[in-house]
Amino acid sequence: MRAGRDSGYAQPVHELSLCGSIAQIVGRHAAGRPVSVINVRIGQLRQVVPDTLVYCWELVSEGTSLTGSRICVEAVPARMRCRACRHEAEVGDLPVFACRACGSIDGEVIAGEEFLVTSLELADSAVTGETTEGAGA
Amino acid sequence: MGRFHRHDDGTEHSHGPGDHSGYETGRERVEVLERIFDENDKIAAANREKFAASGVCAVNLMSSPGAGKTTLLRETLRRMAGPVRIGIIEGDIETSLDADRLAGFGAEIALINTGNGFGGECHLDAPMVGSALPRLGLADLDLVLIENVGNLVCPAEFDVGEHARAMVYAITEGEEKPLKYPVMFRSCDLVVINKVDLLPYLGFDMDGFLANLRAVNPAAAVIQVSARTGDGVDAWCDWLRARLADAAVLQSPLPSPG
Numbered sequence: 001m002r003a004g005r006d007s008g009y010a011q012p013v014h015e016l017s018l019c020g021s022i023a024q025i026v027g028r029h030a031a032g033r034p035v036s037v038i039n040v041r042i043g044q045l046r047q048v049v050p051d052t053l054v055y056c057w058e059l060v061s062e063g064t065s066l067t068g069s070r071i072c073v074e075a076v077p078a079r080m081r082c083r084a085c086r087h088e089a090e091v092g093d094l095p096v097f098a099c100r101a102c103g104s105i106d107g108e109v110i111a112g113e114e115f116l117v118t119s120l121e122l123a124d125s126a127v128t129g130e131t132t133e134g135a136g137a
Numbered sequence: 138m139g140r141f142h143r144h145d146d147g148t149e150h151s152h153g154p155g156d157h158s159g160y161e162t163g164r165e166r167v168e169v170l171e172r173i174f175d176e177n178d179k180i181a182a183a184n185r186e187k188f189a190a191s192g193v194c195a196v197n198l199m200s201s202p203g204a205g206k207t208t209l210l211r212e213t214l215r216r217m218a219g220p221v222r223i224g225i226i227e228g229d230i231e232t233s234l235d236a237d238r239l240a241g242f243g244a245e246i247a248l249i250n251t252g253n254g255f256g257g258e259c260h261l262d263a264p265m266v267g268s269a270l271p272r273l274g275l276a277d278l279d280l281v282l283i284e285n286v287g288n289l290v291c292p293a294e295f296d297v298g299e300h301a302r303a304m305v306y307a308i309t310e311g312e313e314k315p316l317k318y319p320v321m322f323r324s325c326d327l328v329v330i331n332k333v334d335l336l337p338y339l340g341f342d343m344d345g346f347l348a349n350l351r352a353v354n355p356a357a358a359v360i361q362v363s364a365r366t367g368d369g370v371d372a373w374c375d376w377l378r379a380r381l382a383d384a385a386v387l388q389s390p391l392p393s394p395g
Contacts, residue, residue, distance in 0.1 A: 022173055
């Protein structure tokens with residue numbers, strides 16, 4: 001790993017360590033094949049900043065077999081379902097989790113907490129042959 | 138399964154229409170669908186089992202920097218250490234300053250400096266807490282208090298194997314904080330409102346804060362304290378004792394029939 005701390009005042013961000021976890025998952029599934037795109041699904045209630053994740057991925061992947069791969073983020077809005085009246089609604093930008101139809105505070109989050117690697121896109125495997133061959137792009 | 142597109146690792150590949158033509162020639166997709174917190178959560182579950190095996194209740198204490206976690210812990214040790222055997226896991230980015238402030242009260246303390254991580258970590262995760270457990274000697278403890286790194290964002294995302302989550306919020310932080318950091322406020326079983334001795338000087342809108350808190354976490358318990366004067370700290374200690382009792386119920390073996 002490369003030194004990632006530029007200065008004393010830089011706020012550490014958990015996106016860096018999350019990229020470490022992503023690299024492990026990608027490495028296991030890629031099994032040595034070159035990867036071009038890592039598709040990641042992030043719910044709104046996850047405090048993961050997509051741009052920061054993309055930037056941190058450049059830091060973490062550089063100098064590894066995943067150099068040059070990029071993260072593509074699919075954002076999922078948060079949705080609540082009221083247990084009292086079954087009303088469903090997006091949470092929206094203002095984080096109010098009470099039901100907007102009946103006012104009940106007994107609701108459940110039905111979307112927005114996702115944080116997963118959904119798929120990988122491999123780099124040009126048909127061009128380079130059936131299996132991995134050469135370093136790829 | 139995946140008869141025509143199976144590779145050595147057994148993954149399947151779905152090719153969408155058009156994948157085999159144009160600029161996307163040869164791009165193959167590998168389905169993954171793996172949760173990024175899986176590894177952390179597995180180790181958190183292992184930590185939880187270790188706590189349970191030793192009859193220990195663990196509480197994860199979070200806050201922004203300067204909200205008063207360490208002062209509250211000092212007052213907690215002053216009141217509870219001894220009759221309750223307490224261990225503290227102290228997360229700090231660079232220093233042992235907080236751990237030093239907690240020395241001398243009869244608690245076991247394990248310091249985790251998170252600054253060694255790549256870029257410096259802004260939170261404790263399950264592997265870090267797991268690595269501190271052997272240093273605490275769980276067999277001789279009843280309660281482990283985990284003082285997380287001061288930060289209102291990252292610690293909320295990481296399960297470390299705790300039984301309950303509490304956060305310390307200081308009234309100097311402003312009434313709007315639950316709306317700005319809803320994930321942290323939603324993740325807590327208890328919000329300790331600290332520095333209430335400053336209420337006469339701040340024009341703090343307690344009702345407004347509580348309304349904001351209820352909007353994001355209707356179920357959270359609330360205790361008002363001043364860790365500095367000691368006001369309300371006994372109520373917090375009672376909350377901890379109730380968590381100890383909960384954990385004891387969970388961990389006691391089922392009565393054997395006959």
